[in-house]
Amino acid sequence: xxxxxxxxxxxxxxxxxxxxxxxxxxxxxxxxxxxxxxxxxxxxxxxxxxxxxxxxxxxxxxxxxxxxxxxxxxxxxxxxxxxxxxxxxxxxxxxxxxxxxxxxxxxxxxxxxxxxxxxxxxxxxxxxxxxxxxxxxxxxxxxxxxxxxxxxxxxxxxxxxxxxxxxxxxxxxxxxxxxxxxxxxxxxxxxxxxxxxxxxxxxxxxxxxxxxxxxxxxxxxxxxxxxxxxxxxxxxxxxxxxxxxxxxxxxxxxxx
Numbered sequence: 484x485x486x487x488x489x490x491x492x493x494x495x496x497x498x499x500x501x502x503x504x505x506x507x508x509x510x511x512x513x514x515x516x517x518x519x520x521x522x523x524x525x526x527x528x529x530x531x532x533x534x535x536x537x538x539x540x541x542x543x544x545x546x547x548x549x550x551x552x553x554x555x556x557x558x559x560x561x562x563x564x565x566x567x568x569x570x571x572x573x574x575x576x577x578x579x580x581x582x583x584x585x586x587x588x589x590x591x592x593x594x595x596x597x598x599x600x601x602x603x604x605x606x607x608x609x610x611x612x613x614x615x616x617x618x619x620x621x622x623x624x625x626x627x628x629x630x631x632x633x634x635x636x637x638x639x640x641x642x643x644x645x646x647x648x649x650x651x652x653x654x655x656x657x658x659x660x661x662x663x664x665x666x667x668x669x670x671x672x673x674x675x676x677x678x679x680x681x682x683x684x685x686x687x688x689x690x691x692x693x694x695x696x697x698x699x700x701x702x703x704x705x706x707x708x709x710x711x712x713x714x715x716x717x718x719x720x721x722x723x724x725x726x727x728x729x730x731x732x733x734x735x736x737x738x739x
Contacts, residue, residue: 487690488713491724498727499661499720508532509654509662511543515555518666522599522655523555523589525664529651530585530630531574542574546582559586560593577630584628588619603652604669608676609634609700612648634700642700649703650678653719662723675719677707682729683722 504510511528512521528543550567551558558564564587569580592599595618602618603611612634620627627633632643657672658665677683679698683706687693692709695702710718 484712491713491721494724494728495720497724499659499723501661503662503723506536506540507662508536508539508543510540511547512654512664514547514553517556518598519556519593520554521664521666523559525651525654526589526599527555527582527585529647529654531577532647532650534575539574542577546573550582556593559590562590581628581630584623584626585619585630588622591622592618600655600667600669603667608649608652608670608674609645611652611670612645615648636700641697644679644698644700644703645676646678646680649676649719650722652676653678653722657717657719659720672717672719673711673715675707676703677710677719677722677725679703679706680726683725686725686729 504513508528508531512525515521515524524547527546528539531542531546532539547553547555550573551563564583567579567583569578569583571579573579573582589599592602592615596602599615602614606614612632616627616631616633619631632645632648633640634642634645636642652670652675654663655667656665656670656675657663679687679702681698684693684698684702687706687709693702693706695705707718710721714720
C-alpha cells in the first residue's frame with residue numbers, strides 16, 4: 484500500500500495543476516471574487532457537470548454569463564430568474580425551469596443564512612447535502628428536483644453517490660492554492676467525500692480500493708475510507724489522481 488500511495492501522490496502532483504482549470508467546470512467559480520458569487524457559480528456549474536466537458540463549459544457560460552450577465556448573486560436576489568421561460572434548454576435534461584428552481588431556493592438560502600456554508604457546518608457532508616435539498620424544496624412548494632441527488636436511500640433506491648455535490652464541496656472547502664478555491668472554513672477537508680464518477684470508480688476498482696459493484700453512497704464511503712488511510716487530513720486530494728488516470732488511460736497500472 485505504501486507503493487500505491489507514493490504512485491498516487493505522484494499522479495496528484497501531475498494532474499493538480501493550474502492548467503487543469505481551463506478544461507474543467509471549476510473554471511466558473513474561479514471567475515468570481517465575491518464569496519456568494521463563487522458559491523452560486525460552484526453549485527450551478529457542478530449541477531450540470533455530466534456528459535461532454537466541452538458541452539458542460541458551453542452550458543456553464545450560457546447560464547452564468549449569458550443569462551445571469553456575470554452577476555449571479557445580484558441576478559438571484561433581484562428575482563430576475565422569474566422573468567425566464569421555463570421550457571428553454573440549458574444543458575441536456577437541465578431546463579430553465581430547473582434553473583429557476585435552484586434560483587428560488589438560493590434566494591431563500593441567502594436571505595436566511597447569507598451563504599450556503601452554514602448548511603454544511605457542524606455536520607457531516609451527507610447531512611449538509613440533505614439540508615441543501617430540504618432548503619431548496621421548501622422554497623419551491625416542497626417539491627424536490629432530480630438535479631440535486633438524494634444522499635438518503637429510498638424505497639428500492641440506494642442512497643446516491645452525490646458525485647456533483649461532493650465535487651462542489653471539494654472546490655469550496657479544499658485550499659491548496661492550485662485548483663480548489665477553499666473559501667469555506669467551517670467544512671474541514673478531512674470530512675470531505677470523494678466525487679465518484681465513472682472514471683474514479685473504474686480506477687478505484689482496478690487498484691483494489693473498491694470492492695462494491697454499485698456506484699452509490701456506500702461505495703463513496705468505502706473508497707474515501709481507503710484514501711483517508713493515505714491522507715487523513717485531505718483524502719479527496721486523490722480525486723485528481725483517480726480521475727486523471729481514469730480519463731488518460733495512461734501507463735499507471737503497469738507501474739504497480
